[in-house]
């Protein structure tokens with residue numbers, strides 16, 4: 202459950218604690234080590250500028266040695282090199298590494314996160330076009346669900362990704378109702394009266410969703426980021442974590458002109474890895490008293506990570522996505538988002554490397570360094586500078 206659960210005992214975490222293993226996975230054309238691959242292609246497109254909040258000094262040097270994960274394969278391992286700008290296929294955006302959660306060596310860690318037996322029901326109740334300050338545009342989808350009463354969100358980049366539950370005709374609704382709740386195709390404009398969806402009450406004046414499906418490029422799965430709410434990092438410029446930067450970078454990558462398959466940020470209301478803002482602030486005080494991020498959670502009698510991802514799986518299915526490319530360093534997230542019966546399959550993992558590690562802006566602070574170090578050392582995150590270009 203996303204909600205805070207202070208009654209749980211330390212060690213009761215859904216996942217995390219301990220490092221993941223690693224092994225090689227055979228793929229057509231060679232082998233690679235998904236667990237150690239932090240493939241990240243720099244795409245020189247500024248459709249989405251780097252973090253607006255840049256409180257600290259931009260970094261051009263490598264991260265401190267303390268952040269180099271000892272658990273991953275050294276940079277000389279075949280197949281782990283990060284493509285650089287010159288070699289990369291720039292129009293396609295960031296490169297991922299193939300992953301396969303159905304085999305132990307598939308780059309998804311060794312732990313099995315506890316999953317709900319049945320996916321929750323979700324309904325997209327409204328969507329609206331959001332023009333953004335970068336010029337890129339996305340559609341914000343707001344969902345209700347059968348397990349909590351929070352507004353979970355999907356930020357959809359690309360016009361061909363549609364919500365089934367949004368498009369379903371509601372009993373007794375008028376075309377104006379449909380327009381107001383966002384169940385229309387194309388764009389709204391003054392004077393428009395028809396939603397244009399198949400099965401809608403009047404004939405559409407616009408393309409149908411079948412047209413949209415026909416336009417969709419078949420080759421690529423969309424880029425997806427499952428993001429958990431972080432008020433401190435996203436809204437009040439905290440340098441304790443890189444959540445704000447990750448959210449912005451995900452949106453930038455999804456907005457790149459070459460990203461024809463589109464992108465989805467599933468924004469889950471599980472603040473503070475599921476313990477809530479109040480408890481996270483207590484954890485910050487414990488961190489200032491010397492605990493790391495995992496220890497602080499455990500001292501507060503929370504799991505190291507109290508999150509779940511069933512809602513994300515259900516929302517992705519509602520948005521018609523059965524295969525995705527996932528932006529994450531967290532191996533547990535890959536398994537968890539696939540759902541109990543692999544309803545969604547993660548085909549590739551795309552690494553999220555802090556911008557400052559790449560000399561691409563971002564920020565540095567001792568707090569975020571400690572946060573990332575704990576993720577690598579205690580939570581098995583696949584973040585490693587060894588394979589990045591020097």
Ligand SMILES: Nc1nc2c(ncn2[C@@H]2O[C@H](COP(=O)(O)OP(=O)(O)OP(=O)(O)O)[C@@H](O)[C@H]2O)c(=O)[nH]1
Pocket residue numbers: 427428429430431432441442444447471472473474475476481484485494498528529530531534553572576582
């Ligand atoms: N309890 C706790 N939560 C934190 C802390 N710092 C950040 N968070 C929360 O951690 C969550 C961010 O995690 P995500 O960005 O989804 O990613 P992740 O699972 O760490 O892995 P990536 O996908 O690789 O980024 C947000 O809910 C933040 O509020 C902390 O010190 N303590």
